[in-house]
Amino acid sequence: MNGLNTSEEKNLWDIRQSAGMVFQNPDNQIIATVVEEDVGFGPENLGIPTEEIWQRVEKSLEAVGMLEFRHLSPNKLSGGQKQRVAIAGIMAMKPECIVLDEPTAMLDPNGRKEVIATVRELNKTENVTVLLITHHMDEVIFADRVFVMEHGHVVMEGTPREIFSRVEDIKRYRMDVPQVTELAYELSKEGYDIPAGLLTVEELVAAIDTLKKSQK
Amino acid sequence: MQIIFDKINYVYSGGTAFARHAIKDISFSIEKGEFIGLIGHTGSGKSTLIQHMNGLIKASSGHIYFNGEDIYDNSYKLKELRSKVGLVFQYPEHQLFETTVFKDVLFGPTNLGLDKLECELRAYEALKMVGIGDDLLDASPFELSGGQKRRVAIAGVLAMKPEVLILDEPTAGLDPKGRDDILEQIAKLHRESGMTIILVTHSMEDVANYADRLFVMNKGELVLQHSTKEVFAHYQELEKMHLAAPQVTYVMNALKDRGYAVTTDATTITEAKNEILALLRAKG
Numbered sequence: 068m069n070g071l072n073t074s075e076e077k078n079l080w081d082i083r084q085s086a087g088m089v090f091q092n093p094d095n096q097i098i099a100t101v102v103e104e105d106v107g108f109g110p111e112n113l114g115i116p117t118e119e120i121w122q123r124v125e126k127s128l129e130a131v132g133m134l135e136f137r138h139l140s141p142n143k144l145s146g147g148q149k150q151r152v153a154i155a156g157i158m159a160m161k162p163e164c165i166v167l168d169e170p171t172a173m174l175d176p177n178g179r180k181e182v183i184a185t186v187r188e189l190n191k192t193e194n195v196t197v198l199l200i201t202h203h204m205d206e207v208i209f210a211d212r213v214f215v216m217e218h219g220h221v222v223m224e225g226t227p228r229e230i231f232s233r234v235e236d237i238k239r240y241r242m243d244v245p246q247v248t249e250l251a252y253e254l255s256k257e258g259y260d261i262p263a264g265l266l267t268v269e270e271l272v273a274a275i276d277t278l279k280k281s282q283k
Numbered sequence: 284m285q286i287i288f289d290k291i292n293y294v295y296s297g298g299t300a301f302a303r304h305a306i307k308d309i310s311f312s313i314e315k316g317e318f319i320g321l322i323g324h325t326g327s328g329k330s331t332l333i334q335h336m337n338g339l340i341k342a343s344s345g346h347i348y349f350n351g352e353d354i355y356d357n358s359y360k361l362k363e364l365r366s367k368v369g370l371v372f373q374y375p376e377h378q379l380f381e382t383t384v385f386k387d388v389l390f391g392p393t394n395l396g397l398d399k400l401e402c403e404l405r406a407y408e409a410l411k412m413v414g415i416g417d418d419l420l421d422a423s424p425f426e427l428s429g430g431q432k433r434r435v436a437i438a439g440v441l442a443m444k445p446e447v448l449i450l451d452e453p454t455a456g457l458d459p460k461g462r463d464d465i466l467e468q469i470a471k472l473h474r475e476s477g478m479t480i481i482l483v484t485h486s487m488e489d490v491a492n493y494a495d496r497l498f499v500m501n502k503g504e505l506v507l508q509h510s511t512k513e514v515f516a517h518y519q520e521l522e523k524m525h526l527a528a529p530q531v532t533y534v535m536n537a538l539k540d541r542g543y544a545v546t547t548d549a550t551t552i553t554e555a556k557n558e559i560l561a562l563l564r565a566k567g
């Protein structure tokens with residue numbers, strides 16, 4: 068991490084400050100009884116002066132779209148909202164990197180969308196490095212790079228398009244590809260000229276459109 | 284077993300300032316051997332609804348009939364109902380507590396008061412049904428993977444030989460392999476033993492692949508109850524309820540919008556593939 072070796076104990080404090088973690092269960096990451104206090108907890112632990120803590124809390128809650136809930140009790144929030152508060156708590160420590168370990172596994176489709184949109188936004192606007200662990204392939208398509216792990220090894224690495232153009236390999240690891248990717252792959256197996264690794268509905272529809280027009 | 288709900292309402296903490304009308308005027312009937320998908324946003328009332336089905340919670344108003352009998356009649360044996368309707372809770376693995384896998388699955392049938400041999404036979408059979416091998420019988424449930432734990436929990440319910448199996452988000456948090464394994468086992472039970480299945484899920488792809496009919500809950504009301512295809516044809520309405528259709532349904536609709544003569548009711552990859560192949564093979 069930034070040239071610091073994680074196996075050296077003396078580095079751990081600095082490393083933990085630059086990389087925050089968000090976990091799967093929205094219900095056991097929030098400690099405080101008021102949203103804004105929870106977000107302020109991290110910077111307070113870092114010994115940040117009070118005034119700056121409040122600035123950071125406000126900015127982080129704003130960044131995850133939760134500012135209007137600042138005075139509420141976390142148990143009044145939905146799963147997706149709780150995860151966004153957990154992410155704000157990490158952002159308030161100004162990390163360079165956020166690791167999210169299946170943050171959407173326990174959420175409904177709407178909560179999943181909220182969390183993924185929030186994380187993408189932070190990546191773009193705050194320039195934090197994001198490492199997202201997920202079982203949902205439709206969340207993977209937004210990544211710059213993808214790693215596939217199996218039995219403790221990285222077995223595939225590449226852009227989403229590169230990874231998802233290898234449908235057979237992915238299936239061999241008992242993983243999934245997005246539904247459109249699989250549909251495109253099935254069509255290409257029938258002999259149609261459809262590019263490998265299509266990721267969205269629009270891309271597949273455009274590919275079929277091109278084929279149809281070339282038939283004329 | 285046929286199930287009828289007639290205008291069921293349920294209010295949590297009724298009569299207090301915290302009263303919450305969780306499900307409202309729910310009516311439907313389910314025939315023996317159906318595979319029902321139950322979908323709806325978080326908090327829409329799915330878990331509350333299904334807990335009525337084995338008498339775990341009692342409706343604030345309305346009637347429930349199993350095979351024509353009103354389960355709220357004084358003479359009705361609720362205890363029997365619990366053995367006929369198996370309910371697998373959300374995150375059921377949190378409820379494993381015995382020292383071995385086998386003992387955990389034995390718990391249910393033992394509680395029904397069956398003799399020891401019958402209980403053990405049922406436990407073996409149930410574990411086999413969910414694909415847990417003999418090598419794991421004496422393992423501690425806590426040493427298993429997430430997907431295995433969940434299958435053990437499902438076996439615990441199957442060992443009671445229910446006629447109706449209700450699963451509350453059985454694949455949440457599992458990896459694609461764990462998810463497919465569990466769904467395949469459930470589909471097999473449905474096919475081979477004609478068990479009625481009610482599957483609560485957030486995955487539209489899963490219900491598209493397996494369910495005959497879909498029940499859609501929104502804010503405590505049952506707003507749609509049609510065949511899977513008909514429900515997904517209403518994808519714009521579903522989106523307003525924070526739901527969606529499977530991705531392939533959107534592909535077919537987008538093709539149609541571009542002026543291609545395709546049907547839009549495909550909900551699985553195979554259906555969409557066949558429809559698009561027909562389009563590609565057609566001249567012009």
Ligand SMILES: Nc1ncnc2c1ncn2[C@@H]1O[C@H](COP(=O)(O)OP(=O)(O)O)[C@@H](O)[C@H]1O
Binds near residue numbers: 296303324326328330
């Ligand atoms: N034990 C409870 N006490 C009070 N309200 C509850 C309880 N359980 C659920 N609710 C409320 O009832 C509504 C329906 O919840 P639930 O049936 O769990 O929905 P779903 O399973 O669709 O997410 C929600 O508004 C929820 O907050």
Ligand SMILES: [Mg+2]
Binds near residue numbers: 329330331373451
């Ligand atoms: Mg629920």
